[in-house]
Amino acid sequence: MSDINEYHKNQYKKIYRSTEKFVEWLEKLGYLKSDVSQHICDMACGGGANILYLSKHFPKASFTGIDFSQELIDYGNERLKEKNNCKLYQGDWFALEPKWKEKFDGIVSFQTLSWLPEYKVPLKQLSNLNPNWIALSSLFYEGDIEYTIKLKNYYRPSNNSEFGEMYYNIYSLIRVRKYFEQLGYNKFEYMPFEIDIDLPQTDNMDIGTYTVKLENKKRIQISAALMMPWYFIVASKD
Numbered sequence: 001m002s003d004i005n006e007y008h009k010n011q012y013k014k015i016y017r018s019t020e021k022f023v024e025w026l027e028k029l030g031y032l033k034s035d036v037s038q039h040i041c042d043m044a045c046g047g048g049a050n051i052l053y054l055s056k057h058f059p060k061a062s063f064t065g066i067d068f069s070q071e072l073i074d075y076g077n078e079r080l081k082e083k084n085n086c087k088l089y090q091g092d093w094f095a096l097e098p099k100w101k102e103k104f105d106g107i108v109s110f111q112t113l114s115w116l117p118e119y120k121v122p123l124k125q126l127s128n129l130n131p132n133w134i135a136l137s138s139l140f141y142e143g144d145i146e147y148t149i150k151l152k153n154y155y156r157p158s159n160n161s162e163f164g165e166m167y168y169n170i171y172s173l174i175r176v177r178k179y180f181e182q183l184g185y186n187k188f189e190y191m192p193f194e195i196d197i198d199l200p201q202t203d204n205m206d207i208g209t210y211t212v213k214l215e216n217k218k219r220i221q222i223s224a225a226l227m228m229p230w231y232f233i234v235a236s237k238d
């Protein structure tokens with residue numbers, strides 16, 4: 001458990017601004033409700049910090065987290081052991097167990113879709129579980145262009161290579177909306193996440209988000225060579 005990435009641990013110390021804003025937005029739109037006993041899934045839940053945050057705000061709801069990493073699941077379940085409405089399970093987004101079908105009112109997924117090879121198979125997997133709504137935060141573009149971006153990060157070598165590989169894909173909101181419609185989710189809402197706090201630049205050139213303030217006082221978010229077009233999206237059956 002000592003190997004758990006700082007990214008997951010830090011969120012227990014201080015929740016990310018993006019999580020606060022995403023949850024606030026979903027509550028404002030009426031998807032997350034403080035007075036209703038919904039069952040919510042957090043797909044690719046990491047170490048479970050977002051579930052802890054959600055459970056504090058929506059105490060009547062119950063939360064199931066699913067993540068590929070058994071290590072993160074064990075870490076999260078230990079941190080959440082006092083909470084009887086939160087439980088994490090090891091699972092693969094691309095091969096979800098049938099037991100999860102018809103179980104969730106809504107599915108959220110924070111900061112993961114853009115890090116998968118593409119969006120169609122993962123969204124189809126979520127719709128197969130038949131929740132009323134699906135909400136995700138990731139990188140999107142409002143126009144009809146999709147970017148497949150794959151990093152070779154030499155700052156982060158992997159076990160058998162001098163670089164670590166990961167995606168930072170930017171998906172077209174037009175295409176994602178159309179795909180949700182094909183899956184039977186006809187209502188689609190989105191919001192750009194314009195961060196309202198400064199994130200400092202670190203003294204290295206590795207990935208890691210920092211902000212730059214523009215003349216119009218808005219901030220853009222940058223990670224290494226990329227501007228990060230963060231959006232929140234939600235698709236529902238209503």
Ligand SMILES: C[S@@+](CC[C@H](N)C(=O)[O-])C[C@H]1O[C@@H](n2cnc3c(N)ncnc32)[C@H](O)[C@@H]1O
Pocket residue numbers: 008011043044045046047050066067068069072091092093094109110111112115
């Ligand atoms: C960038 S982290 C985001 C974690 C968490 N949602 C958050 O916001 O802190 C991506 C997560 O996706 C998980 N993941 C990657 N591929 C997955 C898969 N096929 N099934 C389930 N989880 C997966 C990783 O283990 C990791 O915890």
